[in-house]
Amino acid sequence: MKKYIAEMVGTMVLVLMGCGSAVFAGSVADTVGAGVGTIGVALAFGLSVVAMAYVIGGISGCHINPAITLGVFLSGRMKGKEAAMYMVFQVIGAVIGSAVLYALITTGAHDGPTATGANSFDAGETVQAFVAEAVFTFIFVLVVLGSTDPKKGAGQLAGLAIGLTLVLVHIVCIPITGTSVNPARSIGPALFEGGAALSQLWLFIIAPFVGAAFSAMVWNYLEKD
16 A cells, blocks of 8 residues: 555655646746746656655655556556556545645735646647657656666666656657646646646547557567567
8 A cells, every 4th residue: 555655645746846836936927837937847847756756766666657657567567456556546646736736826826827737739739739748758658667677777866867858858848738748647737727628638648648558568679688
């Protein structure tokens, strides 16, 4: 049970810090990340992963992302029941993180947008958004699988490699979708924001899973001697 609670707490921190940076961090215009900019939001997500990797990595592996969990499962490193429980608690953690953000937004004034940091894409850009989420999730999960491999991985540096990769992914993808590459990270904010965020949520669940599945296929091939 400890590993599931660890995943819940880790995902909560990721959503609270990452989405919180987009909503609050010095923004003076009604655009996500206008204050700290794309780099600032990207760093918030990446640093959250680095921090949690060194806190709960030894307990649960610090997936804090259903797409990563799917990739690990398809790589044969965990059983289906355990993977399903990871995903459930990751979503719970994301909802808790989003609830804290919603409470902060609705109980006080701030200079940023009132959005919850939900992912979205413009009308007519569904294909672009799907491709972006699938491809960037593929890259991110491939780095996770490679850097955490018991024999060929990066050891204690894995958390840093993964966090920095997430920063890089966000820098490129934020202008397209706000960057998800993580179904749980999208589910939590969308439940509170509703509207377009909720109607577009399917893409931010399916596309990352597609990307993660391809990552597992590629890594399973690469790791064979």
